[in-house]
Amino acid sequence: MTDLFNIAGKCALVTGGSRGLGLAIARGLLAAGARVAVAARTPPSPSDGLVFLPCDLLDADARHGLVDRVVEALGAIDILVHCAGQQHRQPASDYPLGMFEAMYELHVVAGMDLCQQAARSMLPRGAGKIIFVSSVLGFQGGITVPAYSAAKHATIGLVKALANEWAGRGVNVNAIAPGYMNTEMVVPLMQDPARGPAILSRIPAGRLGEPGELVGAVVFLASAASSYVHGHTLVVDGGWLAR
Numbered sequence: 001m002t003d004l005f006n007i008a009g010k011c012a013l014v015t016g017g018s019r020g021l022g023l024a025i026a027r028g029l030l031a032a033g034a035r036v037a038v039a040a041r042t043p044p045s046p047s048d049g050l051v052f053l054p055c056d057l058l059d060a061d062a063r064h065g066l067v068d069r070v071v072e073a074l075g076a077i078d079i080l081v082h083c084a085g086q087q088h089r090q091p092a093s094d095y096p097l098g099m100f101e102a103m104y105e106l107h108v109v110a111g112m113d114l115c116q117q118a119a120r121s122m123l124p125r126g127a128g129k130i131i132f133v134s135s136v137l138g139f140q141g142g143i144t145v146p147a148y149s150a151a152k153h154a155t156i157g158l159v160k161a162l163a164n165e166w167a168g169r170g171v172n173v174n175a176i177a178p179g180y181m182n183t184e185m186v187v188p189l190m191q192d193p194a195r196g197p198a199i200l201s202r203i204p205a206g207r208l209g210e211p212g213e214l215v216g217a218v219v220f221l222a223s224a225a226s227s228y229v230h231g232h233t234l235v236v237d238g239g240w241l242a243r
């Protein structure tokens with residue numbers, strides 16, 4: 001059983017690992033014995049012991065060679081977690097198209113770019129684990145989040161498409177879909193006097209998720225335990241979608 005979930009010595013890149021869910025995932029992988037690099041615009045605390053690779057993922061030139069930088073720093077790329085993301089809330093009628101494109105670029109295009117970079121190393125070896133961080137809004141439309149919902153749906157489609165091509169070549173591509181988690185991203189929503197309590201009361205678990213509660217799902221999808229799991233989106237949402 002221990003071997004099933006063993007990722008000791010594996011080399012991982014976590015995008016958006018400077019704070020929030022990405023940082024919790026990076027810390028979790030590190031605690032499980034992996035070597036971990038994080039890519040973001042700002043560094044995590046040095047005390048976390050993570051290799052920091054500065055990168056603005058909205059900049060295609062800056063993304064270029066990112067996986068090579070991981071291999072240089074850690075020795076390989078075995079696990080890719082694309083967690084970087086942002087939120088912008090605005091009614092659809094006025095939603096700026098430039099922001100719509102930027103959201104798609106960060107959540108989907110940057111993820112595809114990094115998958116291609118990682119695949120150049122993973123496919124010839126016939127081994128690799130790719131995990132996208134989608135959302136329950138990859139299943140729902142949400143309110144005033146058209147770009148986010150569209151992008152998160154797209155990541156789920158992309159995971160299926162990549163899995164169809166790469167499952168037979170030893171590379172697992174999957175996603176996790178968190179529900180409402182306790183990070184900076186949801187602070188404005190939870191502070192909204194109407195939406196905050198409404199969301200909280202709709203979560204069967206009765207509370208927001210803590211970032212560390214994603215680690216089990218990520219270690220599962222990063223380990224041999226998920227060897228026959230391909231193109232799946234694993235929901236970790238306190239029961240939100242079951243409601």
Ligand SMILES: NC(=O)c1ccc[n+]([C@@H]2O[C@H](COP(=O)([O-])OP(=O)(O)OC[C@H]3O[C@@H](n4cnc5c(N)ncnc54)[C@H](OP(=O)(O)O)[C@@H]3O)[C@@H](O)[C@H]2O)c1
Pocket residue numbers: 015016017018019020021022039040041042043055056057058083084085086106133134135136177178179180181182183184185186
């Ligand atoms: N919190 C939730 O309830 C929730 C629920 C479902 C899904 N998610 C998803 O989970 C992921 C993490 O969310 P979070 O709640 O942890 O948000 P967060 O606390 O705001 O963290 C966002 C992370 O993304 C990075 N990032 C944003 N723009 C970037 C850019 N242009 N280039 C590189 N890195 C960038 C940030 O790093 P820098 O600012 O340092 O660059 C940061 O590390 C996102 O994909 C989000 O959509 C969150």
